[in-house]
Structures are given as C-alpha cells and as structure tokens.
Amino acid sequence: MFDFDRVINRRGTHASKWDMMAKNSGITAADGIPMWVADMDFAAPPGVTEALSEVVTRGVHGYYADTGSWAAALAEWMARRHKLKIDPAWVSPTPGVVSGLGLILQAVTEAGDEVVVFPPAYHAFRRIIVGNDRKILDAQPVQRQGRYEMDLEALAKKLTPRTKIVFFCSPHNPGGTVWSAEEIRSLAGFCAEHDLILVSDEIHCDLLLGGVRHTPTLNAAPEIADRLITCVAATKTFNLAGAHVGACFTSNAAFKQRIDARIAASGLASYNAFGMIATEAAWRTGEAWLDALLPYLAGNHDTLNTRIERAAPGARAMRLDATYLGWIDFSGTRLPAADVAARVKDRARIFASPGEQFGPGGETWLRFNFATPRPILNEALDRLDDAFRDIRS
C-alpha cells in the first residue's frame, strides 16, 4: 500500500539533506549520498498530501485559526499510541521542538544556569543551551550490554547550585535508547531530590524498531508532573520536518503561563497554517502509514548494522530500539578517526554525521540516517564495502 522503495528525487527541491550536502560536508560529487540530518526520503502519509492539496487548491493562504482541533488530535494520538492522557489545555504549539527548548529555557531558567545533557546527545541541545547563555553540564552515560545507561551517581557529584534543568532525550538520539520505566523513574526521583526541572524531549517516541514500547516520562513518574515539561511533534514521525511545528506540554500552570508569555513575546502565538494542517492530518490519518514504515525501518537498520560491521571489521553498531539514525563506533577498526571520516566522505561519497557533533563520547562514532529507500541504502552500503576493502585483506 505504501511504496517505501520508491526513490523520489529530492535534489534541487530545497531539501536541506540533499541540497546542503556540498556546503556542509564538502562532498561535491554528483552521486553523493546524504545520511546526515534527521529527515526521511519517503513521501509523507497520503492523508497529509490530501490535506495540503486541499489548501493549495483553495488558493487562499491567510492567518491560521486555532480552533483547538490540533491539540485535540495530538492528545488523541498520544492516548492511542502511548496510553498517555494529556489535557489539550496543557499544550503550547511551538515552531519546532528545538525552538520550544529555547523558549522553555528562557521561561523557567536564568542566564548562567546549568542544563544537564546526557552526551553523546542531540547536537541542537548544545547549540540552544549556549545560544541562550546557559551552560552545558555533561552527564555521560555508561555503555552496558550495547546500550546507554544514565549514571546518576556520577551526575550527583557534578551538580552545582546553578544546575536547574535537565534536557532528557527519550528515546535517545543518537543512541536509539528506549529508556525503561524504571530508568525514567530514577531520573525523575533524582530531579525531585535535587530540585531540577525535567524537560523530556520525546520527538522520537513513535519511531520504535523492535517491538519495544516507549514510556512517556509523565506516565513513568506522574508524581513529578509539576516539574516536568514534555516536547513532542508529528514532524519526525511522519517526515514533516520542513513544516516546523512542535509542541510542549506541562500540567504545571505556572510553567505553561511563562512559556506562553515567551511565545507571545517572540510573536510566535500565531501559527504556520501549512504546518498545523499537515501535522494535524498526520495524527488523524497517518497511523497505517506509520505501521507500515516501522518494519521497513527495522529492516534497514538490520541491513545497515550487519553490512557495516562486515565491511569494516572492528566497527560496532549500536542496536537501536528507536529512531532511524544508525550509531556506529569505528574505534575497533584501529583506524584514526580522520581516516574513517575520509573513507566515508571521499571514497564512499557519503555524508554521515560526525560523532563529535554530539559531544563527549561521540568522537569515534558516525551517525548514518538509514531512512531512505533500499536502492539508495544498498548503494551506500556497497560503497562502504569498497571504502574499507583494503583493511579486510
């Protein structure tokens, strides 16, 4: 019903992933393959295209009226997919999750405050923290049985009176970790004990690969609801990143008021009609598409992991529970990181995200976005096979 194998040309279409590749990576070859920024090369659910087509056909593009249907669609989606009950009145739309994180920092912290992150962690966290004159407090997870685990004991020793807030990525990007309810409860308890605000970025919550369930932080630890702000979006799930719409929600009325005040102060309380219509249509009509997509992504994940480990002996692929962002450690190849990067970039003409972008612990890793049709993925893997051929003989 949904043809994820179909290759859709995105070059020359203002697709950042394809059209910014040369500028951002230096790969100018006409056959370069972008496996960096987190969007997919698949068409969005047909219901989204229909909803947008209706708008385009009508041809009038005035201001958007928020009648409440958007937050209701989000609440229904979360209840259906994640057994999470949210009151639509808790929800603030933002122009994307990352801008929401900046608005949250402005609303509930002060310049100079410290923000905990668990690196290697989504690079925009760092950019937004520093850009808002806050400080990064790195709490490096440990690797156990091929996945990341938070080390809260080590974090406790690093806290200072300026540590005010935690950016928690659940599921984790780039580790693909789906945190267990127990792990989330431990973090929540830690935040309560140390009087920290917990921001739970759950943008990847729908992209589950191996039948593992995502536990929303609010469900794992309802007792800390008053210090919790959750961020979600339809854009990652349904490949609508260009729509630039996200949501944050909290049952803490004072937090919500402060966040909304920042939104209003920045002139962001009037929403992008195309983004709102596309994301509402996705939540309302996209479920069958997502259910078909997930096994396709899981298949790509298996192929990527198996073939990269075979191509570059010693490379170790993290077994993801979620996301479509393959996270590969090349330290076991014994090649210098610059050599690995050159093989991938110059020989294979593939733009993967450099691991150091994600902070401490990412230095020997590369992140490969595998949300692409199999003909493209297979071509990329054939080239990686060639790029590391000499170290296999």
Ligand SMILES: Cc1ncc(COP(=O)(O)O)c(C=O)c1O
């Ligand atoms: C953890 C996380 N948060 C937020 C975003 C981006 O959100 P947005 O495009 O809505 O700003 C990403 C994109 O990859 C992400 O991985």
